[in-house]
Structures are given as C-alpha cells and as structure tokens.
Amino acid sequence: MVLCINNVSVSLERSRIVHGIDCHLEAGEVLMLLGPNGAGKSTLLRAISGDLPYGGSVTLSGQELGKWRPERLARQRAVMPQRVEVNFPLTVEEVVQLGRPGTARGGSDPTVDRLMEELDIAHLRYRLVPGLSGGEQQRLQLARVLAQIIDSPGDRLLLLDECTAALDPAHQQLVLDLVRRLAKAEGMAVLAVVHDLNLAAQFADRLLLMREGRLVHEGSAREVLTPELLETVYGFTARVVELEEGYPMVVPARTGPSSAYTAPWNPSCRQAS
C-alpha cells in the first residue's frame, strides 16, 4: 500500500475541519476527492502534504510521514497546491528543473524535455513565468511536481489540488490523461481534489465524496455519482447517464431561469439504470 490514512482529523483555529477520515491508495491507483466548497478536501490534502498538523495516522509505504527524512520524502511524494504564485523571473524550463535537484541549471535533462512536451509547454521553454497565462502556469506547476518524483525508485505519491481548474477543456483532457497514464505505466499513486464530476468519472479509479469534513461515500464513479448522493451532498439535482465509453456522466437538471437552455440530444447517451 502506498498511502494509508487512518482516522485522520485536522483542526484549524480550534475548529475541527476534518473528522476521522480513513482511506488507502495503492500503486497505480487514481483516487479523486470530491465534495462541495468548504467540505475539507484541501485541508485533508494539506495534512497529507505535511503542511498542517493532524491527528491519526498517515503512512507512506508503511512509514509514518513524520518519520521520513525530508530529502527522501521529496523524492517519493510531490504536491501541487491549489494556488501557486510564481513572481520571480525564471524561465519555464528553469522552473521545471527546480523539481530536479542535482540537475545543473541550464543542463539538458530528457525528463524535463519530455514533461514540457507532454504538458504542451515546450514552446514556452524560454518565456519568463510571470508573463504566462493562468492555464500555462498550471501546466508548468504540474510539470515541476511530476519532475520531482517521476523517475524515483520505490513508491511514489502525487497529491493534486484542483490541478485542472485553470485549464480549457482540451488541456483538462491532456493533463488528466497524462496523470492517469503515469499512474498506470509508472505505478504512481495519485490523490487529486477535483470539482468537475465528469472529469472524475472519466479519469478516476475510485472516488471519495466528502461533506462537512466527513467521508460520505467511497467507490467507483457509478457508485458515488448517483442522483441521490449528489442531491444529499451538493443539494444539486441531476440526471446520471451512462456513456458508451463506459463511465457515467452527470447532467444538471434544468431548474429556474437557466431552463431556457436546452442541451442538444446526444445519441451516444442513454439513461443509467
């Protein structure tokens, strides 16, 4: 088991934000964490990232996080937080290289080149980071965190907090496809906070649904993305349709003034049973 979270709780300013979460993650698995705003997803991720103190136990490869030597841990666990501000005048290539301690700055590194290609930032290689668009910055930060662990021996854990929030639909697909391919090909374990239920259905092996700091449901997309659970957790009325591609899709129900919009009929969709 790469990651074991046992009875983890987090308190901030004397308020309990995360209440006794249990979950585990195996090599090659992609687990996505869902839930409404304020559910405690980022707080849980920050605890696993070593950013916040927690109660309970979090082990990586069987060893409690606090017992890892920081330099070893940095080769096994990489974290992409929700917001990364980069205001210093480094080039795109230099920022990706920050994830590769030991590689000479300016020296050639095939892993850096490959990640820049995969994340569609190779053409920005010599651009200074402060001038990049939000989506370009987000892809760059993912390249940097992947560079940190991609070729480390042993278990690797990738923690992503809304890593597609600034991306257009094509780049959302590109990024999550890469993350999933790396999980399957390299055995990386991935825990990602996402808001887009349909991206979660498409790319996750398992979903974990949180509300008010507690785990509400865990399972496959079909088990978690049900109209009943979505209504209970988000207060959101939706239909769930089964796609021919083999995963479900959530379609918001038309309510109120927005009902003027009529979605085009899609013959590849049929109602989930």
Ligand SMILES: Nc1ncnc2c1ncn2[C@@H]1O[C@H](COP(=O)(O)OP(=O)(O)OP(=O)(O)O)[C@@H](O)[C@H]1O
């Ligand atoms: N330092 C803090 N002190 C007190 N409460 C905090 C602190 N930081 C966060 N919170 C609260 O903890 C709750 C959970 O926040 P968190 O950022 O983990 O939620 P989230 O599920 O990631 O939400 P979102 O989807 O909006 O990003 C929120 O109600 C937030 O206001």
